[in-house]
Amino acid sequence: MNALYPLIAVVAAYLIGSLSFAVIVSRVMGLNDPRTYGSGNPGATNVLRSGSKAAAAVTLLLDALKGLVPVLLVKMFGERFGLGDSTVALVALAAFLGHLYPVFFGFKGGKGVATALGVLLGISGWLGLATALTWLIIAVFFRYSSLAALVASIFAPVYYVLCNGIVWNAETPITAAIVVMAMLLIWRHRENIQRLMAGKESKLGQKKADAGKPEAAAPRNANKGKRR
Secondary structure: OOOHHHHHHHHHHHHHHOOOHHHHHHHHOOOOOHHHOOOOOOOHHHHHOOOOHHHHHHHHHHHHHHHHHHHHHHHHHHHHHOOOHHHHHHHHHHHHHHHHOOHHHOOOOOOOHHHHHHHHHHHOHHHHHHHHHHHHHHHHHHOOHHHHHHHHHHHHHHHHHHOEOOOEOOOHHHHHHHHHHHHHHHHHOHHHHHHHHHOOOOOOOOOHHHOOOHHHHHHHHHHHHHHO
C-alpha cells in the first residue's frame, strides 16, 4: 500500500489542478466563458477583461490555492506515508500540469501563472513572495502581465538555487520541478513573446481587441475635427 501513496498523491494533485476556476467562476457569476473572448485563455488576466474585477480576483485566488494546497498537504503530512521531496516535486508538477491540460475541460487550460505561484508558496513562502514581488515590479513598470510572468518564471529557479543553505535547503527533485515549470510557462507564453517583440501585446487594463491598434482612435478624432 505504501507504494501507492505517491501515485495517489500525484493523481489527486492533477485532478485538483484540472479544476479550471476561470471557467467555473465565470459560470457561477453569470459571465461569458473566458475561452470565448480576449486571449481565449482561461485565466485570471483574461477574466479581468470581462470587466469583473471580483471574478478575476476569485479566479486568481482559487488558481493559486490549487497549486498551494496539494504541495502543502504532502509537505505537512507526507512523511508519515513515506512521501519525500520527490513526491513533493511530482505533486507540484501534477497540479501545474492539471491547470495547463485539465482533464475536465478537454485538456485545454490556462498558462499556469497563478498555479505556479501557489506551488512556489507551498515549497517556500519566501520563494513564492520573492517571485510574486518580481512579477509585481515588472508589471508596474512595464504594464505587461505576460512579460512579468516570463521574468518571474525565469527568476524562480534562480532564487531557489541561489538561496540554498541560506533560506532553505534546495533539493534536486524540487529544483528540477521548478525548472520544468519555468520552461513550460515560457512555452505557454510563446505567442505573447511574439506579440511583445512585434509591439502588439496588450497591456494591463487594456482590452485585447485594442492592443497594437493606436490608429483606431484616428477616425474618431477626424470626425470631431469635421464637426468643428
